[in-house]
Amino acid sequence: MEAVKRALNRISVEQIKLELLGNAYNSSSTFLGRLDPRTLLVWYIFFAIVPWFVYNRTVLLGMFAIMVVTTILSRVSPYILFILCLGLISQVGWLFLLSLFFGGGIESLLPMLTLTLKLSVISLASITVFSSLDPERLSDGLSSLGVPDVFAFSLSYGYRILPTLLEEFHQILLSFRLRGQRPLRHGLIYWRTATYYLRIIVLVFYPLMLNTAKRSRTTIEALETRGFTYGLNNPKVKKLKLAYLKMKISDWCFLSGSTVYIALLFWFGNQYPNLLY
């Protein structure tokens, strides 16, 4: 499978490291990226829950419009948007095809369009918000909204440890490959090669588990000497850490703007519930 090969080539340590970390920490340049994380999270929670319970197509369309605007503002990478569209289309597409099979007609398309609209609003909201928050600010935002500190810490620790883990994974994979033997023939639709690679990827985790276990031990021990548990039980520390979070004028503008827009939208939607179809 050429695709497998290509995917494996993409798992070059350097590539992933740069792509991921570069993207993660490059967000503070956008308008949304400069907002307070709490603003964004509150905003997000609204748009993640409410659309589920709205059946008014005009309102949904209006929400979709604002999502498009924020998505543009946050400069989401086209690749991610493409994946999103593909996912939505295939999901709803299959649903539609199968419902035809079970005796549905073209009329079942419309309710499904509504569903698609809802899903897009929700997905776009999450993409906008989470691509605008770098991991540090996200974890601080979450922790100020009451998410357990261990989770907030794990989040940024994940970014710390990822390059190391990838490096180690890569080295062990290399050991397997250098000392192993790839199948001499690719087999039908490359199944031999694909199986070989999948098998060693699974096998790599055996040494990796043992090595990571050793690493975790030192890390946790060091956390202890670095006062982590001490800080965890000390509300003062949390306050100190989050002291830099400030609601600025732009935050209030953003929030009140959105509120006004949504209020108008609901009013308008009630007036013309069937604007679209």
Place this chain on the structure above:
Amino acid sequence: MRKTVLELNGVTFTYPGAEQPVLRDVSLQLKQGDFTAVIGSNGSGKSTLCKCFNGLIPHYYTGDFSGEVIVSGQSAEGRTVAELSRTMGYVYQDFENQLVRPTVIDDVSFTPLNYGFADYKERGERALELTGLSEVRDEFVWQLSGGQKHLLALAGSLAMDPEVLVIDEPVAQLDPQHAREIYEILRRLNVEHGKTIVVIEHHAEFIADYCQNVILMDNGSIRWQKPVREALSSVSELLELGIYPPDVTRAAWMLNPNPLSVQEQYPMNPEEGRSYFISQHRAVEDNNCSMFKDKLCLVEESAEQKKEAVVQMEGVGLSYRTIHRTLHPVLKDVQLELKRGESIALIGNNGAGKSSLMKLIAGIAKPSGGTVHVKGTLINGLPAERLSGIASYVFQNPEEMFIEDCVRKEIAYYLKARKVPDMDERVENMLQSFRLGELAERDARLLSGGQQRRVSLAIGAAVRPAVMLLDEPTANLDISTKQELVKVLETLRSHVETVVIATHDMQLVAEWASRIIVMHQGQIIADGSKEDIFADEQLLRRAGLAQTQLMELSRVLGLPRICCTLEDFIVSAELQKEEVTHHGSC
């Protein structure tokens, strides 16, 4: 009278499940402003001892603990690790795992933040300044070099402004110049800021140059605690425990092994060595050594002439992409030919491109320009599975090579994958050659450092490659294990055509290499025999390297040539002595 910052009284500790205690009745005192080295062979309880200081033992490692630890005049009993750590910085041997935040500034201010210091940012900045890391404050931890990471771990502890700093092997993975830099920083912290510093250290030269006191651990108890000169002069006692005092000291001892009087102690560095040796054999003359001048060194060289080339690199370049999406060249237009039977040492400072060069030969990395041939096969872009018979690469961290659950299977993996007919025989042969017979059924991860190295070499050699490439094979080994490794490297010669070692360890280079390649900023700046390279002090300095004590000593003593091994030096010195007595009797 300086105040006592730390006191241990009759501490005994047993790890849960272990039969023997790791610490037996240990008592010691550290005074404020001490710079103390803890020495001892592997497994003598050095790290365990240091973990008592900040309460990791017995609070974190639950086990049978008795005795008393007194920190700054107060008993440590009933105080938590976090509490004790406020005044005690600890830098681990695997310091990388101690860094838990993504960026430098976040990591360095992490500890003060956890303790609720409002000025945590400033503390972080100050610590970065002390360790010279201010320039990289906004970088990601993974972008730092090994040395910088180590400094960052140190800075992380410094941010708390602790009274005592404990550092487990500060220089294990550094080139000699960076190692000196770390020690200079430690000295400054000690002298200017009055910090008490404890290091666990294998390198006696650093102990000689920087430490004031030495604690010798043996089998879980403290044998003695002495001032550094007295400590290092106990040569025979140390050697018995597998600890090697500085070469100069050993040389002096070998020439004069009789117990010394109290005032007269052995020299610890080349400068002292100079005056010592001159006063010992007053009339050393420069030109009376001609008779043995050529004898030793030229023997090995004679057979080097026309040999088949194993590796040929032409116009090879390599660059990496950085986070700013620019290309960073690590190798520039390298031309190189390695011949059959050579023992090649690749030296240069951290980041000079040594590992990259070896990875190119091993085919692990693809050159961005030029060609690499090994045994006539073009290897750029060959899949890894096809390369291993040609070149085998032994990683710096042996654990990354362990993919099976026992030593025998590790060695057999390659042969099994290829269904080599005489597999069992070959595995057996490898186990014998590398003295792994008794360890064959053990898990390689659980072996000691030296044993792990041997396994990794055996894995590489089982492939029977044309070229074997070793990345820092002596990093993290104590000196006696290192000596043993040099012997193992000799074994390797019979299995492999050409061996390349990238290393910072000048002693290893001096004792083992037949050809030295010096790298600097991605280029080869020198290529020659030991004598050529080691005589050129400027070259060494430029490449971030340092002469070994013996080389320096032979230079300051004005010996006719640079001596590489201790035996070599003794022979020279003995001959000179005879010469002198001979002259005297005439």
Place this chain on the structure above:
Amino acid sequence: MSTLKGRYTLTQSQKMMIFVLSMSLYGLSNMFTELIPSVQLGPIELSVEYFAFIPLTLCMLFHPLYAAVGAAVGEMIFGELMLGQFGGLGELEKFITFSLAMYVAGRMVSDPKNRMQVGVAAITGVAIHQFCSAAVDIVKVWVGVEELEAVQGLTESIVVIEGVGFLNNVLFSGILFALLPTMYLVPRLYGKIEPLLGMKPRERNMKYATGTWLSPKLVISGIILAGIAMGAELLSESGWSLGEFELPGAESNEGMLIWVSMLVAAIVAGIAITIQIRRAARKRHEAGQIDA
């Protein structure tokens, strides 16, 4: 915490170690599975859904709760946030169902050396997770589409799609990437990985030290397991009979649908309650640990 505790109780740091270990490993694997392309054969997708063997193995070897939660957090951080695919609240449901399934699987194993037991637990774990997520997906459509029953064939399609996905994931991913690797890894790692973390291996044939906080959970898990098994039966049955009422028999269709949806709702509610109770218990437990 300074005294050595008996039985299988862990110190706070040991729990954290298990958490971090599970998080890093499963997170890393998740990154790869996200990148490995899938083979689409019509509606059936042959994809490497996840490397469930990692959390399964760790749950069986260590304390299942911390390993399970760690893995779920790892997936969220590495597999979603880092790849820019974080679905926000949608991930919460994944988080809950996944940690529940892994936890149950871990609890099912009393002797890590017993391959049979390990295998059964592994496949059960995957099945529970896949079933829960299928149920949640159905509920989503049910909530998202107004007057679901008015649309011809939609209900059937959802059930079919989710059913096929369920079977595919259990039979393909489940066997290849959960069952087999787990059966290979658990006995091999048992007794070997624990000392590296500085802890004693779980004793063989030891049920968990059923301390005060554990026993209710055991019961609840059991009930939920039974409920899920029953639900699976009912749902698949009703799914097929729905197919038979293809023609305008809206009446019976509706009745069936109400049953299905009520069942699903009950299961989801059950899960939510368990999680709540467990959370609370953990908080209490941790608080106790800290005080100690």
